[in-house]
Amino acid sequence: MKTQEYTARQTIMVHDYAGHPFTAELSRELARNGYIVHHVFFAGDKGPKGRNLREADDPDLLTFHAVDIDRDYSKTNLFARRSCDIEYGNKIAALIGKLRPDIVLSGNTPTETQEPILKATKKHAAKFIFWCQDFYSIAAKEILSKKIPVLGAMIGSYYTHLEKRQMRNSDHIVHITEAFRQQTDEWGIPAENVSVIPNWAAISAISVRDRENSWSAAQQLSKGRRIIYSGTLALKHNPRLLLALAESIDPPDELIVIANGVGMDWLREQKLNKPTLRCLPLQPIEVFEEVLASSDVLVAVIEEDAGRFSVPSKVLSYLCAGRPIVLAAPADNLAAQIVEETKAGLTSGPQDIDAFVKSVHSFLNSPKDRRLSGAAGRSYAEQTFQIDKVAEAFRRVFVEV
Secondary structure: OOHHHHHOOOEEEEEEOOOOHHHHHHHHHHHHOOOEEEEEEEOOOOOOOOOOOOOOOOOOOEEEEEEOOOOOOOOOOHHHHHHHHHHHHHHHHHHHHHHOOOEEEEEOOOHHHHHHHHHHHHHOOOEEEEEEOOOHHHHHHHHHHHHOHHHHHHHHHHHHHHHHHHHHHOOEEEEOOHHHHHHHHHOOOOHHHEEEOOOOOOHHHOOOOOOOOHHHHHOOOOOOOEEEEEEEOOOOOOHHHHHHHHHOOOOOOEEEEEEEOHHHHHHHHHOOOOOOEEEEOOOOHHHHHHHHHOOOEEEEEOOOOOOOOOOOHHHHHHHHOOOOEEEEOOOOOHHHHHHHHHOOEEEEOOOOHHHHHHHHHHHHOOHHHHHHHHHHHHHHHHHHOOHHHHHHHHHHHHHHO
16 A cells, blocks of 8 residues: 555654754655654753754655753763753653644653653654653663662663553654563563664765775875774763773874764863874764765774663664774674674674784784775675665554554
């Protein structure tokens, strides 16, 4: 049956707290297929952002909403962060009351932000789809239990209670990996209420570019071999891996870390007298493909206790760039499995500094291996990251709810 039979007069709110590039791509494709789409994101989040403004060729049915709160967002102070999350969630709830969407698809969203969004969706008789990018409650419990053992475990249990209840009250859940089904099965959520749609990258915005380009020239990058990390560097990452990597190379080779977060703050403090380490802020999405292209090797890291509930989306963008990837992550992490199975790069354990550094050097010393792995990653991305097929998978979920 034709898509239009289902989408006539249907309004979809796509809420992506983080404002990632791939979610904006989904909203554009849904609008091209006849949905009225409101793409909503948190303007106060300092993480990487996609093309979240209207462009000349965007469909008339697409509107972007950059929603902010009336203060700076804190990711380091637990209580301030909680207050900010609730304030932002209330603003999205008010927007739902104003726009009255038929369906709300909400992902990348902190648990206490999701709560008022879900309640507002139900209040206005819309359908709520929980887009599970990771399990925030499990992350909170495991990370906070280490930082503040007794209180952290209690806070984590509270978030688990909230997230479990939210998923049970959702009209549907979309996981990004089959591995997440185990958790919703344990929470007693019927399998028929759960779908799996793997994440993707906006491949149309990341072509394979020359290593020497306008961005590398503007940054006056070294002519030596370049290793690049781009994305958030937060609590669930291990910046010590990057520091060790910088210490393992000699000029004119360099490691360029383009990031924000508490891990980046720590790395900047260690940077003194390390000429092979360059720290840069996150770059505009308009130059992102040139940033990735400027590398010889792309690297990513994720912690052991975060690996089973988080799939680093930066790796999916790396696959598009045609550069080899070295990923420090648990072996059962989906991104690690993709890198290994496609031969797009090499993986190591998240605490194995020696293996991580050795893997990077193996690519630095072999132009042939760099070329083969980069081509393998790009081939996988071209076959897998087709936005029309992704949008069709979401359309089937919309029809079901």
